[in-house]
Amino acid sequence: DTAVSQTPKYLVTQMGNDKSIKCEQNLGHDTMYWYKQDSKKFLKIMFSYNNKELIINETVPNRFSPKSPDKAHLNLHINSLELGDSAVYFCASSQMGGLTTNEKLFFGSGTQLSVL
Amino acid sequence: AQSVAQPEDQVNVAEGNPLTVKCTYSVSGNPYLFWYVQYPNRGLQFLLKYITGDNLVKGSYGFEAEFNKSQTSFHLKKPSALVSDSALYFCAVRDMNNNAGNMLTFGGGTRLMVKP
Numbered sequence: 406d407t408a409v410s411q412t413p414k415y416l417v418t419q420m421g422n423d424k425s426i427k428c429e430q431n432l433g434h435d436t437m438y439w440y441k442q443d444s445k446k447f448l449k450i451m452f453s454y455n456n457k458e459l460i461i462n463e464t465v466p467n468r469f470s471p472k473s474p475d476k477a478h479l480n481l482h483i484n485s486l487e488l489g490d491s492a493v494y495f496c497a498s499s500q501m502g503g504l505t506t507n508e509k510l511f512f513g514s515g516t517q518l519s520v521l
Numbered sequence: 522a523q524s525v526a527q528p529e530d531q532v533n534v535a536e537g538n539p540l541t542v543k544c545t546y547s548v549s550g551n552p553y554l555f556w557y558v559q560y561p562n563r564g565l566q567f568l569l570k571y572i573t574g575d576n577l578v579k580g581s582y583g584f585e586a587e588f589n590k591s592q593t594s595f596h597l598k599k600p601s602a603l604v605s606d607s608a609l610y611f612c613a614v615r616d617m618n619n620n621a622g623n624m625l626t627f628g629g630g631t632r633l634m635v636k637p
Contacts, residue, residue: 445629510567
């Protein structure tokens with residue numbers, strides 16, 4: 406069973422389109438994230454979300470929006486796609502709560518987005 | 522603010538030799554430190570972490586890392602490299618006193634190449 410799964414694995418689309426990437430985790434974690442990995446492999450946090458709050462990296466354009474229908478899902482919606490949005494997007498989850506918790510991230514296998 | 526630096530884009534080592542992948546960090550409080558590994562076309566996988574306690578942390582696949590507070594470093598080490606260790610390695614930090622979304626900041630990654 407895949408702990409963190411995201412779909413689609415590949416997404417090719419035209420500039421200006423709106424697209425979504427889905428993410429689901431079956432680990433019972435309370436916090437989910439979206440990361441963007443650019444062509445140079447640099448990994449940047451985009452969002453952190455649990456059932457209490459959404460934390461947004463201030464550098465993320467408001468064309469990007471996470472939506473969580475329930476605790477196990479955090480989907481990423483992107484409006485008006487731009488060429489610079491081309492990257493690999495990773496979903497991740499973790500169980501937070503202090504020093505006694507097994508704090509580590511579990512990542513999905515990534516969605517390669519190509520904007521033409 | 523929290524940040525991580527991995528000064529080497531690539532580290533080359535012969536199989537059987539010891540390896541070191543360098544990481545330095547900057548946080549305003551006390552750090553949580555992590556190493557993750559990324560194999561081609563995969564999401565990141567957790568290797569090890571330092572939260573508190575012993576400065577030498579042992580992790581998966583024979584890797585270990587040493588927390589050095591005075592040098593603000595958390596270098597990844599392995600006594601004897603394997604060809605299968607070839608991958609992209611990411612160091613990450615979270616400020617223990619920063620609870621804003623529990624977001625990790627990742628370094629730029631270091632590609633480890635182990636040659637037979």
